Amino acid sequence: MRILTASDRSLLVEAADLDEAMRLNLAWDGVPGVVERIPGARTVLVSFDPVRTSAAALAAVLEATELDAEHVPHTREVTVPVRYDGEDLVEAAGLLGVSAEELVNRHLTADWQVAFSGFAPGFGYIVSSDPLFDVPRRSSPRTRVPAGSVALAGQFTGVYPRESPGGWQLIGRTDAVMWDIDRDPPALLAPGTSVRFERADRDVISSSAHSAPSENRDDTDDRRRVGARRADDTPDGLGFPAGAAVEVIRPSMQLLVQDAGRPGHAALGVSASGAADRTAMRDANRAVGNQPGAAVLESVGGATLRFHGDGVAVVTGAEGDLTLTDANRIARNIPHATPFATVAGDELALGHPTRGLRYVIGIRGGLAAASALGSRAADTLAGLGPDALAAGDVIAIGNAVAGAVDPLVQPRELPASGDLVELDITLGPRDDWFTASALQTLTTQEWLVTPRSDRVGIRLHGGVPLERATQGELPSEGAVTGAIQVPADGQPVLFLPDHPLTGGYPIIGALTDRCLDLAAQLPPGARIRFRIEEGQS
Structure with missing residues (x-):
């Protein structure tokens, strides 16, 4: 058994073969501090809670495992x-x-x-x-x-x-x-x-089961499934659901419902997903008095929303012009990260971000979109949770209120296009697949954030590609959010929340947990310099 660092909160354990990896995965069910296990062809990725255990303590427990069974039992x-x-x-x-x-x-x-x-x-x-x-x-x-x-x-x-x-x-x-x-x-x-x-x-x-869906099909059932309805598709005849709601007037490039995600389902092939900028989500919910993981809106770029019913809202995350226009068409500017009152008919317009990439819109009570596996998060790779919102969608406001409104959200400095950002990483688990010069290039060269980026990952570009010392593909193994995967062309992909759980390209390193939210706010044109976390050589 060889235990490798996969991030500051996960270990990758190499087994002798597939059968041993399967048996080890089963043997570690219930180990204190373990959050998630992702078995691979010859490995098991073990993520842990650093509050409950450390990498060294967990490694000692894993190394001491004794396997009783010779083969993995059939469950059904x-x-x-x-x-x-x-x-x-x-x-x-x-x-x-x-x-x-x-x-x-x-x-x-x-x-x-x-x-x-x-x-x-x-x-x-x-x-x-x-x-x-x-x-x-x-x-x-x-x-x-x-x-x-x-x-x-x-x-x-x-x-x-x-x-x-x-x-x-x-x-x-x-x-x-x-x-x-x-x-x-x-x-x-x-x-x-x-x-x-x-x-x-x-x-x-x-043949119909495998044909592409018709472009003209009625999507009413789908929209009801995800908890978003068209303004003209409601049974009360008023054009929007009874009670407080938010309506999409103009969507952004990507307007999604997000919450704290759905961890714990890796065995089903389901990633945690959830808000890309967790700090912005928590700040938004605290500002309007919601429970920390209440559902919010995550918007890449500008959008316009209309409020039905009175309430309180806030915009955190990316920074840009924020304008609230009332039913009489009187407009006023809204400060960033400061809760504001809304009344029926108010329209909130978010301009193109000047800093950061993703706005987070929190609404007192949270969004009452339909949930999947206990979460309202939209997983764009897996197709789980609510669909991306379109013009005319209306989402009811929920009852996730936890306390009073808190106007004291801490300010954050987010990057603009062209800015240089330093991100801390841990090396591994497959840094030994790369030459010594590639490891030096990883941390000394600036990496450009390209427009070919989404919630699955950020495609980076550097003048000097990362050179491998070992060729070929790995047998499929687990990957964490923040992993820096390197395809054959040597240009890294930085995984974000909707990344695949397993892959066959080597991962040279991974962001530390505290840098994940900043990475989610990197706009195209921003530059990255990776810095190895202190204490890791």
Whole structure:
């Protein structure tokens, strides 16, 4: 067992093989101080609460683990009907040196078990004891893989829960629903599940289940599902829900409902997500007297909102011109990070940010959007939580009030485009995959924040790419928010809250927890210099 630093709040434990990683993951259930565990192909990522334990103390506990079982027990059994007509079936068989029919027959007769989850909610990495199944990924990933596609990569079989990009070899498809938020458990293929594939009759697989949604479809059901409704789609006939609400007049580039997120669901392939700037969310909620994790709005760029009913609101996070216009069209400027009263008909206009990137709008009572797995956070990668808000959406105000309004929010200095920002990092877990000169470049070169950035990650650009000492891809392993992942081109990607739980590119380092909120406010054009946290060499 080798234990590596993955961040200032997580360790990456290397196991001898996949089976040992699975058994270690199960053995560490209930270890004091552990917040989350993400098993990988040969590793387990263990995140911990620094208030309850330290990295050194936790490492000692993990190293002392004794494994009783020789193999991972099967938790339940699932049968998945497959129509073996995938685009890559013949090519995959050729790569393995067998006929397509033999590949299918061995896929049907092998004993399969879900090793771990990742990539997307409900995506299980399924492994068998048949040595045949070790297939390279496609040299060029597809931009669109239909939901229900059954695929091979490395030693794994997987089923795509939803349409997404992907580089696995497609051998078939199924109508089995991999992920259903209303099912218990939501993931059909959870870790430990025994899986048996069977041939599906040709008329079982419906083409409609895998077709793209119509651009003209009625989205009323979807909007109700996420808790946002059109202003003309309410049963009271008044044009907006009864009681206090907020209506979107003009959305920003991305206007989302966010809260403290949904930690604790990594075993289902679900990341914590939540507000990108947690400080701004907590400041907003404290300012208007809400519970700390009450749902807020997160806006990338300017937007206009209309208030229905009287209340109190505040804008934190990014800075820019804030204007409140009443029903008589009288406008006044609103100070940043200071709570203000609203009355029915008031419209709040947020200008383009001059500092920072993401506004956070807190409203007394919080937003009463529908929740998923105990959170109202919109996870843009997983497709969980409320959809991005559009013009005409109306969201009711909730009852998350905790106390009095607090006007004393501490000021923060956020960067503007062109500013240089220093961010503290820890090295690891895969810094040994890079040359000594690459490690020096990481911390001495300025990295530009490019426009190719979102809640999944920030794509950085430097004049000198990071050079690897070790080539190839890692077996899939866990990644934390703030991880600095380095693709083959040597230009890093800095992971934000909606990042995939697992990946195969090496991670050279990770931001310290206290720098995550600042990273979420980096606008395109800002420059970064990474600084290794004191005490780590």
